Amino acid sequence: MNSGDYGLEMKFLGAQGLKTEGAEIEGYASLFGLSDQGGDIVRAGAFAASLARLAAKGDRVRMLWQHDPSRPIGVWDEIREDGRGLWVKGRLLPEIAQAREAIALIEAGAIDGLSIGYRTISAERDGKGRRLLTEVELWEVSLVTFPMLPDARVGRKSEDLALAAAFRAGAEALRQG
Numbered sequence: 451m452n453s454g455d456y457g458l459e460m461k462f463l464g465a466q467g468l469k470t471e472g473a474e475i476e477g478y479a480s481l482f483g484l485s486d487q488g489g490d491i492v493r494a495g496a497f498a499a500s501l502a503r504l505a506a507k508g509d510r511v512r513m514l515w516q517h518d519p520s521r522p523i524g525v526w527d528e529i530r531e532d533g534r535g536l537w538v539k540g541r542l543l544p545e546i547a548q549a550r551e552a553i554a555l556i557e558a559g560a561i562d563g564l565s566i567g568y569r570t571i572s573a574e575r576d577g578k579g580r581r582l583l584t585e586v587e588l589w590e591v592s593l594v595t596f597p598m599l600p601d602a603r604v605g606r607k608s609e610d611l612a613l614a615a616a617f618r619a620g621a622e623a624l625r626q627g
Contacts, residue, residue, distance in 0.1 A: 473524070473542045473553060479564040479591045481535035489580040497531050499571075500588045512590040513540055515548050517567055519590075523549040526591060536566070538591055552593055563594040 482494045504510060511529055515521040526540035542549040555561040572585040 473544050476539035478535045479538045479566050485580055491580055492583045496583050496586050497536050497588050499585055511588050514590050514592040516594055517592045521548055523552055565592045565594040
């Protein structure tokens with residue numbers, strides 16, 4: 451099944467602040483107000499109606515591996531909008547071989563992205579021709595290899611994020627000379 455069969459779009463985002471504790475993960479699947487490499491900007495509130503509809507039906511957003519609908523790898527236990535973006539928290543299911551691989555890849559730093567699969571309900575163009583997504587129907591959030599926002603990266607623990615940021619800043623200072 452091709453994602454285009456249902457008008458499904460995908461938006462890749464390096465999972466800012468993604469944390470993993472064994473099989474539990476959390477982080478931001480989308481950030482508001484930032485233009486991605488495709489020129490789209492998700493507006494605050496874009497997910498609210500979709501999340502409310504899912505909750506009313508007792509349904510949930512799926513957790514997939516690389517947007518492949520034949521490869522669910524876990525469950526999202528909590529998804530919410532906050533002032534920054536779409537925050538997700540869930541569990542990779544260790545009974546699934548791909549989920550065990552995903553845990554190892556995240557912990558090794560080889561996988562560092564989250565990506566949303568959605569259908570646009572409402573959007574408008576800004577003066578620069580970028581799409582401003584004002585309402586989307588969220589179908590899934592995937593763990594992915596290549597994020598759409600290159601500067602957003604995964605961290606395993608807050609201490610690791612701080613240490614990595616310090617190393618990056620030091621390396622940049624050395625490059626600047």
